[in-house]
Amino acid sequence: xxxxxxxxxxxxxxxxxxxxxxxxxxxxxxxxxxxxxxxxxxxxxxxxxxxxxxxxxxxxxxxxxxxxxxxxxxxxxxxxxxxxxxxxxxxxxxxxxxxxxxxxxxxxxxxxxxxx
Amino acid sequence: xxxxxxxxxxxxxxxxxxxxxxxxxxxxxxxxxxxxxxxxxxxxxxxxxxxxxxxxxxxxxxxxxxxxxxxxxxxxxxxxxxxxxxxxxxxxxxxxxxxxxxxxxxxxxxxxxx
Numbered sequence: 001x002x003x004x005x006x007x008x009x010x011x012x013x014x015x016x017x018x019x020x021x022x023x024x025x026x027x028x029x030x031x032x033x034x035x036x037x038x039x040x041x042x043x044x045x046x047x048x049x050x051x052x053x054x055x056x057x058x059x060x061x062x063x064x065x066x067x068x069x070x071x072x073x074x075x076x077x078x079x080x081x082x083x084x085x086x087x088x089x090x091x092x093x094x095x096x097x098x099x100x101x102x103x104x105x106x107x108x109x110x111x112x113x114x115x116x
Numbered sequence: 117x118x119x120x121x122x123x124x125x126x127x128x129x130x131x132x133x134x135x136x137x138x139x140x141x142x143x144x145x146x147x148x149x150x151x152x153x154x155x156x157x158x159x160x161x162x163x164x165x166x167x168x169x170x171x172x173x174x175x176x177x178x179x180x181x182x183x184x185x186x187x188x189x190x191x192x193x194x195x196x197x198x199x200x201x202x203x204x205x206x207x208x209x210x211x212x213x214x215x216x217x218x219x220x221x222x223x224x225x226x227x228x229x230x
Contacts, residue, residue: 042222107159
């Protein structure tokens with residue numbers, strides 16, 4: 001099976017702009033989660049989508065949003081970019097079973113975003 | 117709020133020795149805990165999962181223990197090799213087993229010297 005893919009891999013934007021990142025999960029996986037990784041804060045959970053619905057959400061401002069399509073592909077959007085949004089954005093997929101099934105997450109290579 | 121700490125930012129050991137990494141958490145009773153490996157420029161890769169009712173889990177040269185009383189997990193790599201050099205992350209579920217809501221420690225960067 002092909003792994004999780006993310007596009008683009010690298011992105012440079014300026015403050016105030018908006019950006020859309022894309023994630024294609026492993027075939028058959030219905031859950032997609034997004035994380036932000038920075039040297040100072042580590043990996044932080046943004047949100048999770050399952051069957052086109054946001055199922056969980058982390059503590060990030062409303063500038064960060066996402067969606068999931070019927071084919072499980074997901075996008076995340078960051079509006080009004082700030083310098084502090086520079087980070088590695090990772091998406092992870094899992095089959096997304098019901099609560100109580102402890103499944104692992106398969107991460108993509110990430111999109112490195114630099115905000116100038 | 118839930119807090120997860122990995123005691124060492126960096127750990128340097130000699131090839132052949134056992135590396136032991138520590139993960140402590142507070143304010144929560146997770147259903148399970150996971151360990152991931154991350155290489156520079158790449159996403160984390162799952163290594164092991166241990167459930168709250170399990171004391172120990174092994175996979176080849178890897179061993180994980182989980183002490184819910186101490187709220188601590190230990191991750192061991194025996195007979196370490198330079199190829200084991202990477203950042204190791206622990207993560208725990210904070211939704212009682214539901215998916216996609218993991219909190220991660222900041223990681224321990226392991227360097228294995230030949």
